[in-house]
Amino acid sequence: MSSxxxxxxxxxxxSRRDVPGPRLTAELAADLQAIAAPSSPGPSALRRLVLRALIRAGELESLLADAARPEPASLLARVADDLAALLVSGAPPATATGALRVSPESIAALDVPATVSTSPPEGFSFYALHPLDYARLADRLVSPQVPVRVVGVRSIGTxxxxxxxxxxxxxxIRADRITVRPSGHPYDRRVELGARELxxxxxxxxxxxxxxxVDEGPGFSGSSFLSTADALVAAGVPPAQIVLxxxxxxxPDALVAPDAARRWRSFRSERAQDGAQPQVDAGEFIGGGAWRRHTFDDEARxxxxxxxxxxxxxxxRDGxxxxxxxxMGRYGAECLDRAHGLSQAGFGPAxxxxxxxxxxxxxxxxxxxxxxxxxxxxxERLADYCxxxxxxxxxxxxxxxxxxxxxxxxxxxxTGGELPDHVHPEITRPAIVDGKMDPHEWLRSASGELLKVDASGHGDDxxxxxxxxxxxxLAGAMIEWRMxxxxxxxxxxxxxxRSGDRPEPRLPAYLAAYSLFRLGYAAMAAAALQDPGxxxxxxxxxxxxRAALLEDLGPAGTAGALG
Structure with a gap:
């Protein structure tokens, strides 16, 4: 298969889901109340509060801007600006009380849609991107006396x-900001600036x-950055005055947006560094697959x-x-709740x-x-877990x-063919699934107990x-364990x-869907990585x-497409 x-x-x-809009404003108002309280928490707890509130404020600002509600979006922008200033300054608790221009009551009273469609900010939720990475980048790039207009690409760019x-x-430095929402195909987005933005x-x-x-990424295409930069150029901004x-x-040659390499090289680009770090002493890094050196004696496994x-x-550090x-934010809190639930049920570590x-x-x-x-x-343990x-x-x-x-x-x-009509997944027992039922994700403890590790985040990433x-x-367990x-x-x-559920009618479609996802994931990952091994x-x-798909669909289902 080609790249x-x-x-x-x-x-x-x-990753989008519908959530009650008033719940989001109530959560933010509660955070602001805690930050502004006369007996505010200590420095470490305050920093956590401010960071959580800032992520929530940015999420709400994005949602309201997307919903074309400029007045409440502008109010949320002031909240986000104040919280960002608190986070950047590392202000002591004594100064936090008077740092917010918008009252918690004003946020709680906002007229927001009863239901909003939202998704977790990927950088804060999955990639350990920390907002302060961009503060440090700004400090490195700043030119004295040169004003800056900051364009955030919604949503995390807000x-x-x-x-x-x-x-x-x-x-x-004099700085002002707006946000924009690119639209269209993920590999070829467009940005339209309205009269206010112009x-x-x-x-x-x-x-x-x-x-x-400002945005996280770029991803495979670079089109969110490029479409925003192109919109600025179309509005009269010289490329030399634009920084990504x-x-x-x-x-740039690997970006898949149309004419991406030439377009990307037209602008200066800079990278934020550092990323989130544990607040406790961290020893050896075992991300990026390095954990396997500690887990397997033989690299062949x-x-x-x-x-x-x-x-x-x-x-x-102590091992x-x-x-x-x-x-971080709401997404991390939900993962923590699931991790506690798994531990209390005896399926995972605390x-x-x-x-x-x-x-x-x-x-x-x-x-x-x-x-x-x-x-x-x-x-039995796998079935009980499901x-x-x-x-x-x-x-x-x-x-x-x-x-x-x-x-x-x-x-x-x-295959170049069309999927058989019977592969049509249906949802009867909806849940936050595990998503990683591979054998190596199960640990046999010294006492013989089987524990599931890495089980809180994959089902909702x-x-x-x-x-x-x-x-x-269920399908994942069958395929990964080669039952x-x-x-x-x-x-x-x-x-x-254990469940009272009879999943057999649903399983053929899920067996095929699982194999199709996993083969696509493996193919894309292989193309994206530079490591031949x-x-x-x-x-x-x-x-x-691919072989599992062929076996589960059978000759009639594949009609020779995989032969």
Missing amino acids: SAAYNMYVFRS TLSAVTAAALRRRG RWVEDGLAEGAQFWI LGSRTPD WPPSWTTMERLKYIS SRILKFEG PHDEGEGFFSYPRLPGRPLQAGDLSAAVL AFRASAFQVRSPAVDELIAMSRNNFSTE HFLPGPADIAWD DAAARSAFLERYRR EARRLLAARDRY
């Missing part, structure tokens, strides 16, 4: 633009400002990894804990919130399992459109499936007894999922 075909695989999801502008103002650009040109575009501020340095997509992980970035989006887990003695360890006891998740992490039934679209797209990209039918995990017909039967019988592991996994 271009691999990049056409559908593996990322939209929060990042507030922090960038706050850092500039702290250095005495006047803002004209004012910036009149004062001789630089224009800084991102979280990584791309290879290493499972494949899309190493650049792994969460940050460390071993504590007793694993420190892992699980997410988490501890270390701040800045990091949790720690005890470093347990034991060894990871492999497919050859499958036994009656293991089958039944527990189906009950404990229920959600409102999500849309299934993305799973169907992914299945069709990946089948077509892989930026990859498919997101919240789905528990049949996704034969007898093992599958015993596994499902145990699950039925990792690419070989990933391509071998892709072939295995």
Whole structure:
């Protein structure tokens, strides 16, 4: 498969979900109340509060701007600016009380939609991007007496633009900001500036400002940055006055937006560095697949990894804990709740919130399992775990459109044919699934107990499936553990007894969908990585999922497409 075909695989999801708008404003108002209280918390607790409130304020500002509600969006922008100034200054608790221009009561009283569609800011939730990274970048780039116009690319760019502008103002630089929403195909986005934005650009040109575009990324295409920069150029801004501020340095020739290499090189680009760090002493870094050196004696047994997509992980200096970035803001809080639930039910290690989006887990003695360890006891534990998740992490039934679209797209990209009509996933038992039922994700402790590790975040991250039918995990367990017909039967019988659910009618579609996602994931990861050894592991996994797809669909289902 060519790299271009691999990049056409559908593996990322939209992550959008509907939440009550008044709940978001109430949460932010409560945070502001705590920050402004006369008996405000100590410095460390205050920093956590300000960071959480800033992420919430940026989320709400983005939502209201997207909903074309300029007045409440402007109010939220003032809140985000004040919180960003607090975070950047590291102000002591005594100064926090008078630092907010908007009262908590005003936020609580905002007229917001009853339901809003939102998604977690990926950098803060998955990639350990810290807002202060952009403050440090601004400090490095600042030119005395040169004003700056900051353009945040919604959604995460909203929060990042507030922090960038706050850092500039702290250095005495005149800074103003707006946000924009690129639209269109992910690889070829467009930005349309309205009359207000065009006047803002004209004012910036009149004062001789630089224009800084702020977002995380760029991703595979670079199109969000490029479309925003192109819109500024169309509005009269010389390319030499435009700077792209991102979280990584791309290879312009590898960006897949139209004419991306030439367009990207037309502008100056700078990268924010550092990233979130544990507030406790972190020892050896074991992210990026390095954890496998501590887990497997033989490199030949290493499972494949899309190493650049792994969460940050460390071993504590005393060797007793694993420190892992699980997410800041509301997303991290939800992951922590799930981790506590898994621990209390006896399925996972106990988490501890270390701040800045990091949790720690005890470093347990034991060894990871492999497919050859499958036994009656293991089958029962897997079934019990799936039944527990189906009950404990229920959600409102999500849309299934993305799973169907992914299945069709990946089948077509892989085979050139059309997916059989019967591969049509349905949702009966919606839950936050585990998403990683691989044998090496299970640890047999010294006492013989089977524990699931890395179980709180994958089911609701930026990859498919997101919240789905528990049949996704059932299918994943069958495929990853390479269960034969007898093992599958015993596994499902145990699950039925524990859950009261009869998943058999749903499973054929989920077995196909799971294999199609995993083969697409492995193909895209292999194309994205520069490590030949990792690419070989990933391509071998892709072939295995392809074989599983062929076996589960059968000759009639594939109609020779995979032959």
